[in-house]
Amino acid sequence: MNEQAPEMPTDSPPSGFLWGAATSSYQIEGSPLADGAGPSIWHRFAHTPGRVLNGDTGDIACDHYRRWREDVTLMASLGLNAYRFSVAWGRILPEGTGRVNQPGLDFYRHLVDALLEQGIEPMLTLYHWDLPEALDARGGWASDASPGWFADYARILYRALGDRVRLWITLNEPWVITAGGYLFGDLAPGHRSQSETPIVAHNLLRAHAAALASGRAEGIERIGLAVNLEPQYPASPLADDIAATARRDAFINRWFLDPVFFGRYPAEMEAIFGTAWPEYSASELDALRAPPDFIGVNYYSRSVVRADPTEQPVGARRVRQDARPHTAMDWEVYPQGLTHILAWIQGRYGNPPVYITENGAAFDDPPPVAGRLHDRQRVAYLRSHLRAASRALRRGVDLRGYFAWSLLDNFEWSYGYAKRFGLVRVDPVDRQRLIKDSGRFYRDAIRRYEGRA
Numbered sequence: 001m002n003e004q005a006p007e008m009p010t011d012s013p014p015s016g017f018l019w020g021a022a023t024s025s026y027q028i029e030g031s032p033l034a035d036g037a038g039p040s041i042w043h044r045f046a047h048t049p050g051r052v053l054n055g056d057t058g059d060i061a062c063d064h065y066r067r068w069r070e071d072v073t074l075m076a077s078l079g080l081n082a083y084r085f086s087v088a089w090g091r092i093l094p095e096g097t098g099r100v101n102q103p104g105l106d107f108y109r110h111l112v113d114a115l116l117e118q119g120i121e122p123m124l125t126l127y128h129w130d131l132p133e134a135l136d137a138r139g140g141w142a143s144d145a146s147p148g149w150f151a152d153y154a155r156i157l158y159r160a161l162g163d164r165v166r167l168w169i170t171l172n173e174p175w176v177i178t179a180g181g182y183l184f185g186d187l188a189p190g191h192r193s194q195s196e197t198p199i200v201a202h203n204l205l206r207a208h209a210a211a212l213a214s215g216r217a218e219g220i221e222r223i224g225l226a227v228n229l230e231p232q233y234p235a236s237p238l239a240d241d242i243a244a245t246a247r248r249d250a251f252i253n254r255w256f257l258d259p260v261f262f263g264r265y266p267a268e269m270e271a272i273f274g275t276a277w278p279e280y281s282a283s284e285l286d287a288l289r290a291p292p293d294f295i296g297v298n299y300y301s302r303s304v305v306r307a308d309p310t311e312q313p314v315g316a317r318r319v320r321q322d323a324r325p326h327t328a329m330d331w332e333v334y335p336q337g338l339t340h341i342l343a344w345i346q347g348r349y350g351n352p353p354v355y356i357t358e359n360g361a362a363f364d365d366p367p368p369v370a371g372r373l374h375d376r377q378r379v380a381y382l383r384s385h386l387r388a389a390s391r392a393l394r395r396g397v398d399l400r401g402y403f404a405w406s407l408l409d410n411f412e413w414s415y416g417y418a419k420r421f422g423l424v425r426v427d428p429v430d431r432q433r434l435i436k437d438s439g440r441f442y443r444d445a446i447r448r449y450e451g452r453a
């Protein structure tokens with residue numbers, strides 16, 4: 001058996017299924033201030049000593065801002081029929097509001113046109129963490145004005161690209177934006193405030209609702225929300241561990257989806273944040289109800305949970321499953337969790353359309369040999385998770401597509417370039433692209449699934 005051949009069930013996916021790869025602006029583009037762009041909070045954060053491993057920044061990254069034509073050709077050679085990317089807000093509105101920077105709009109219009117010419121469906125994420133620095137100086141996502149800023153920015157893009165982009169995502173991972181940027185402080189803007197955190201989360205939900213409404217007004221029909229979801233499993237049947245697992249499930253998985261689908265927060269949130277949890281009126285909560293046309297699921301791993309009062313604010317911690325394989329991020333490889341979380345969405349939120357908008361793994365890749373890079377662990381990860389997605393399809397989940405994270409090795413936030421998720425290697429010195437075995441595997445899997453193998 002050819003070890004690269006995908007051992008996957010032969011049941012083919014629904015017609016029109018999207019096979020893509022995903023990236024984000026700050027992680028791949030480089031040239032953060034080119035052609036009139038304004039700096040983002042990640043430009044400042046990365047240039048702040050001690051914030052990013054090895055002092056890495058996104059100043060060059062994958063140099064995609066200049067190599068985007070080459071990268072579109074690369075996507076076509078992989079047989080992708082879709083590509084998920086994000087727009088850098090500061091390229092469009094250097095000050096975050098007000099004056100539009102036409103060269104920024106032109107960059108994304110050229111990219112979209114090149115994708116369409118290759119038969120690749122663009123999926124545009126409006127916000128993937130790179131808030132304009134000028135808006136952070138005005139309070140950022142903690143500001144009551146932030147939903148309006150976001151809706152105005154979204155409207156400019158809907159009007160500029162709405163005739164050629166059919167799939168839109170408002171926010172990428174509001175949980176990570178909130179927890180990483182405002183609670184734990186490992187991501188930009190690097191705050192550590194229990195009182196600020198629920199306010200930021202509420203403003204992000206208001207911003208999603210405002211961008212959805214402004215999209216509807218512009219006739220945009222398919223607007224989603226991308227969330228990182230991580231199934232939580234109790235470490236024991238002890239009541240304390242069961243309760244801790246429910247709290248962590250609310251904190252990670254239901255904090256944002258329940259408001260947009262039900263117009264209410266999970267009951268556990270008040271217990272988690274205590275007096276820092278604001279009082280909300282019925283109308284404030286109902287204003288959060290803004291069900292997306294699809295859910296983007298970013299799946300990486302699961303957690304096995306034990307109660308731990310020292311781990312605040314949830315009073316729960318992840319228990320490492322030492323006997324199981326882990327990625328270079330120390331995340332357990334657990335493909336079953338993908339099937340479980342997709343079935344959970346199906347049951348809880350009424351079987352909405354779903355795209356797996358991110359799934360992949362960082363491993364310490366071996367060096368290339370004779371023009372090949374044998375990333376066996378990543379091939380195994382992809383194979384097992386594509387099979388897990390196939391099992392969800394068999395259970396009737398309305399799964400519309402799969403986007404591998406990531407197309408390219410790129411800037412992995414506070415880890416810099418030390419963690420590599422790409423199907424394609426990017427040389428740290430000259431940024432030359434080299435398709436890894438995982439990229440070849442994915443290409444062959446697409447052909448087989450689409451019956452072209």
Ligand SMILES: N=[N+]=NCCCCNC(=O)[C@@H]1[C@H]2[C@H](O)[C@@H](O)[C@H](O)[C@@H](CO)[C@@H]12
Nearest residue numbers: 024172173176228230298300301331412
């Ligand atoms: N324990 N544990 N488990 C998993 C926790 C996942 C939270 N991080 C993400 O989802 C980020 C998402 C981001 O969109 C992308 O920009 C990042 O590059 C990838 C890789 O890090 C993922």
